[in-house]
Amino acid sequence: MKTAALFSTAAALMATVAACTTQLSVNPRLISYNIRLATNNPGAAEPRWRDRLPALLSQLNYETAARPESLVCMQEVVPTQLADVAAGLGRDWNHVGVGRDDGKNCGEFSPIFYRPDTWDMLANTTYWLSPTPDVPGSRGWDAALPRIVTVAHLRHIKSGLPFVYMCTHFDHVGQVARVESARLLVRLARKYARSTSSSTGASEADATPVFLGGDLNIRPDNPAYLEMIAPGHYHDVRHVVGESRIHGHFYTFTGFHAGNPPQSSLSRIDHIFVWRKEARNMDLLTYGVVENRFDDGLWISDHRAVVVDVNFQVTKECEPRAEL
Numbered sequence: 001m002k003t004a005a006l007f008s009t010a011a012a013l014m015a016t017v018a019a020c021t022t023q024l025s026v027n028p029r030l031i032s033y034n035i036r037l038a039t040n041n042p043g044a045a046e047p048r049w050r051d052r053l054p055a056l057l058s059q060l061n062y063e064t065a066a067r068p069e070s071l072v073c074m075q076e077v078v079p080t081q082l083a084d085v086a087a088g089l090g091r092d093w094n095h096v097g098v099g100r101d102d103g104k105n106c107g108e109f110s111p112i113f114y115r116p117d118t119w120d121m122l123a124n125t126t127y128w129l130s131p132t133p134d135v136p137g138s139r140g141w142d143a144a145l146p147r148i149v150t151v152a153h154l155r156h157i158k159s160g161l162p163f164v165y166m167c168t169h170f171d172h173v174g175q176v177a178r179v180e181s182a183r184l185l186v187r188l189a190r191k192y193a194r195s196t197s198s199s200t201g202a203s204e205a206d207a208t209p210v211f212l213g214g215d216l217n218i219r220p221d222n223p224a225y226l227e228m229i230a231p232g233h234y235h236d237v238r239h240v241v242g243e244s245r246i247h248g249h250f251y252t253f254t255g256f257h258a259g260n261p262p263q264s265s266l267s268r269i270d271h272i273f274v275w276r277k278e279a280r281n282m283d284l285l286t287y288g289v290v291e292n293r294f295d296d297g298l299w300i301s302d303h304r305a306v307v308v309d310v311n312f313q314v315t316k317e318c319e320p321r322a323e324l
């Protein structure tokens with residue numbers, strides 16, 4: 001008798017627990033920033049890396065403070081700069097990505113910085129933008145240099161939300177390479193959008209949100225850009241947030257100049273794309289292109305950062321409790 005009564009109480013409790021869900025708000029801030037490689041031969045108006053670094057760190061801190069869900073993608077990061085930025089951001093941050101020359105520590109990185117107290121890194125992979133994406137150092141088509149995309153496959157710890165952020169830097173010379181690189185990135189987005197993170201029990205219908213940030217070295221009229229935004233492919237976040245949610249500059253490349261950059265040197269070549277803007281109760285909140293030079297006249301980089309805020313409403317089932 002006693003046992004039966006206990007069972008029915010347990011069953012009632014289980015039913016209550018199963019019906020319980022909570023709504024969690026997740027607010028990633030995505031940044032893409034070509035920080036300009038550290039060179040021993042800077043141009044006349046180009047500040048030294050050691051002078052740019054403190055301003056870069058201040059800006060990154062300003063953009064990400066109290067936003068632990070921030071994900072920062074950078075380009076042109078040589079090993080000494082990677083060490084400087086990692087040390088400067090401090091222990092709350094970790095990063096993924098490898099050098100593009102050898103898949104280890106040689107050449108420029110396109111790293112992604114994230115906070116391990118907020119995100120689990122499920123997997124991180126580097127693909128070379130070439131017909132042999134798995135071969136470290138491989139140069140694609142008519143490209144002048146080996147080029148990569150760093151893929152961070154994450155899971156938001158508190159909510160279980162899976163998330164993919166990719167970080168890339170297209171070739172500055174090879175037009176065939178840029179079109180083929182865009183095709184490769186479309187294939188990768190398809191693949192990662194289908195991936196699910198097992199512990200959330202997500203179904204195929206709950207596609208993983210995929211974002212891509214990078215210096216694509218192409219303007220919006222380039223066929224490689226048009227491949228990126230072809231129907232069924234990515235959206236440029238700038239085009240889908242809504243007018244009142246676009247902030248700051250239009251151009252993302254300025255160069256280094258003694259005074260204001262001439263109009264002829266400006267271009268919009270850094271972009272943040274979203275793969276399926278309909279997925280996962282996603283709301284694109286803002287798109288901005290922020291300053292790379294303030295009143296002190298110091299150029300932080302020859303590019304400006306692109307900053308995108310996204311919101312996800314995640315419905316999470318309560319943890320089954322064993323407190324009978």
Ligand SMILES: *[C@@H]1O[C@H](CO)[C@@H](O)[C@H](O)[C@H]1NC(C)=O
Pocket residue numbers: 094095096121122123124125
């Ligand atoms: C990224 O991937 C490499 C290679 O699989 C692995 O050694 C490294 O631990 C991963 N980093 C993180 C933060 O998961």
